Amino acid sequence: MKKGTWATLSVVVGTAVLLLSACGPGDDNSSATQTASSTGTKTLLVWEDVKKSEGIQDAVQAFEKQHNVKVKVVEKAYADQLEALRLDGAAGTGPDVITMPHDQIGSAVTEGLLQEIKPDQKVTDSFTDESIQSQTVNGKLYGLPKSVETTVLFYNKDRVKKAPTTLDGWYDLSKKLTKDGQYGFVAKWDEIYYAQSVLGGSGGYIFNQKGDGSYDVNDIGLNNKGAIEGGEYIQTFFSEGLFPKGIIGEQGINVLNSLFTEKKAAAVISGPWSFGPYQEAGIDYGVTELPTLPNGKHMSSFLGVKSYNVSSYSQNKELAEIFIEFLTNEANSKKRFDVTEEIPPVKKLMKDPMITENAKANAVSKQTKYATLTPNNPEMAEVWKPIDSALRLIATGRTDVKQAFDDAVKQIDSQIKANHSK
16 A cells, blocks of 8 residues: 555545446435335445546446346545445445455454455456465455556656666766756655665565465564665665755655656656646656666565455345456456556556556556565554654664664564564
8 A cells, every 4th residue: 555645635535426327327326225125136335446436337337237236336535445344334334345455455354344255266367466465365365456556767858868777877867966956866765665665676575475475574674684775775865965855754745746746856756646646737757667776676666456355244245246356357457447547467458558558557567577565464554653763764864774774673573562462
């Protein structure tokens, strides 16, 4: 799940409600429900992400016709749906299907909020391995992937004619461009969501991943040799004034976005959530996968997966599972991409010209090869705050990198033992 991004701003746009059924536009939601009830037709309640219902409209209508069912689609910010499910599900007013970021799945399964699903092998085989892994907890599958996202590099074509392919190249360019309130390359490296690009590419990791895809929470790699080397490299950009002090802290992402949209930064690291806002700001930008590090390896990034999941409170679990299989099949995933530009992790579509010939989608697709899944286990909740605090100490030069990371790992380990011991 991305933290502190343009997508966060979209959460506050409010909740829009859209009924996608045989009823015409403007028909009352309650009357549609009553009609379905009186005729014995089953009704599925689906929570979709904000401004994304249009992408599944055709699929919903086709499903209704094929299965003689009414599907009511309600838009809610996807990052907030799990919290709403906790309340509405228990009250009997919750959805049958939700969409959510994969790093919430571990906690949701622990709380008993999600229903295990058992699709045919050919269904799971149609998705990338990482995206299926994102939906798997303790060997059981709890959802099907809807889309993937990761961070990429945006650059202003008016200020950068040819984008460097190495981070050292961006460092050198930034040395030339940083003056009089203007900056070269800028990144939000006081947060692990973005700093993972350097730490991960240098050999650091959150939790060591076992062969079966599970995480060893006793093996934290945020203070190993590679992480420390990566942290020292990050510190260089701050200590030499190549990053403005204003990007440090909770409001820093707004500062970073303003620098780019006001043409004061030549390049920034962001994600697909910025495609629209940057374009609306009138920036002629290019987008590419992240550059390579001094060690010759590609910068890493966190891979986020949005999914469709069946609520354990659903009274129509079997039908809901059939529905999410239908929504995420190749044909409907392709239609959804056409409308939303969210990249479906369907193996065949990742090689389709619609993605490979789309500069923005192709950049994200290429970067996913170097990305690491954000851990989806409950213990991940103990990681964000301590490591972000350590990165901010490093960014402000208040402590050395090793000390900051050592202290963060001790705190993470202590909180895991206190809150997640069996």
